[in-house]
Amino acid sequence: MAWDPKTYLNFGAERTRPAAELLARIALHAPARVVDLGCGPGNSTALLAARWPSADLEGVDSSPEMLEEAKRSGVKARWSEADIAKWNPGASYDVIFSNATFQWLPDHKTLLPHLMSHVAESGVFAFQVPRNFDEPCHTLIHDVVKNGPWAAKLKGVRDWWNVLEPDAYFGILENVARAVDIWETTYVQVLEGEDAVFRWMSGTGLRPFANALEGAEREAFLAEYRSRVAAAYPRRESGATLYPFRRLFCVARR
Numbered sequence: 441m442a443w444d445p446k447t448y449l450n451f452g453a454e455r456t457r458p459a460a461e462l463l464a465r466i467a468l469h470a471p472a473r474v475v476d477l478g479c480g481p482g483n484s485t486a487l488l489a490a491r492w493p494s495a496d497l498e499g500v501d502s503s504p505e506m507l508e509e510a511k512r513s514g515v516k517a518r519w520s521e522a523d524i525a526k527w528n529p530g531a532s533y534d535v536i537f538s539n540a541t542f543q544w545l546p547d548h549k550t551l552l553p554h555l556m557s558h559v560a561e562s563g564v565f566a567f568q569v570p571r572n573f574d575e576p577c578h579t580l581i582h583d584v585v586k587n588g589p590w591a592a593k594l595k596g597v598r599d600w601w602n603v604l605e606p607d608a609y610f611g612i613l614e615n616v617a618r619a620v621d622i623w624e625t626t627y628v629q630v631l632e633g634e635d636a637v638f639r640w641m642s643g644t645g646l647r648p649f650a651n652a653l654e655g656a657e658r659e660a661f662l663a664e665y666r667s668r669v670a671a672a673y674p675r676r677e678s679g680a681t682l683y684p685f686r687r688l689f690c691v692a693r694r
């Protein structure tokens with residue numbers, strides 16, 4: 441599943457803000473080893489590099505396109521291509537950080553304790569995931585999928601939901617962490633320009649569906665979703681589109 445770093449970074453400030461707010465809740469002065477899981481184009485890794493300039497910093501991602509962009513970013517880190525689901529580093533980390541990535545990974549009940557086992561004593565595991573999968577930007581994709589000539593082709597394309605409830609995350613981590621801090625924030629994002637939510641979703645959740653279609657059929661699918669999502673998030677007279685977006689944050693201390 442190819443990522444397009446340029447489309448993703450069209451809303452770079454909005455996508456990076458939760459990483460900054462997650463990082464602000466990590467009370468470590470000078471961690472020695474830090475990893476950014478799902479580092480993408482390096483936007484979240486840049487924050488880690490700025491906060492802890494002397495740390496040994498790694499960025500891990502499964503997308504060669506994203507890693508290429510991360511290397512071009514000039515952020516001082518080691519970059520490696522790996523699937524987080526199979527990631528088994530030989531060492532432990534003072535900080536395992538992940539912004540906006542675990543929603544792409546299944547089975548958090550197994551994944552999270554596994555990652556926690558790679559956090560050093562007194563270290564921190566911190567992640568952020570979107571929790572807006574019941575909002576129109578996502579439910580409309582599934583409506584359009586079900587009700588068009590592409591339904592059979594798109595059956596089974598991301599019709600799953602990996603992200604859990606806050607109390608489930610607490611339950612998973614309470615036995616393996618000394619302390620667990622969990623919170624949610626709904627950002628009322630103010631996006632500028634035409635078809636803002638469509639453009640946002642084109643960089644993330646819409647990709648698996650668009651990638652599964654070709655040519656005129658792909659165009660028709662995207663046009664249908666674009667008009668439905670524009671009606672659900674109307675553009676104001678000022679030109680701004682309000683796009684509420686709920687995210688869950690978790691900082692677990694070993």
Ligand SMILES: C[S@@+](CC[C@H](N)C(=O)[O-])C[C@H]1O[C@@H](n2cnc3c(N)ncnc32)[C@H](O)[C@@H]1O
Pocket residue numbers: 443455456459477478479480481482483484500501502503506522523524525538539540541544545644
């Ligand atoms: C939404 S981007 C987040 C990028 C960045 N961390 C940020 O804060 O904006 C999600 C990233 O997770 C990566 N990703 C998704 N599934 C993955 C997996 N199984 N293993 C490694 N990386 C994965 C994608 O390639 C993508 O770069």
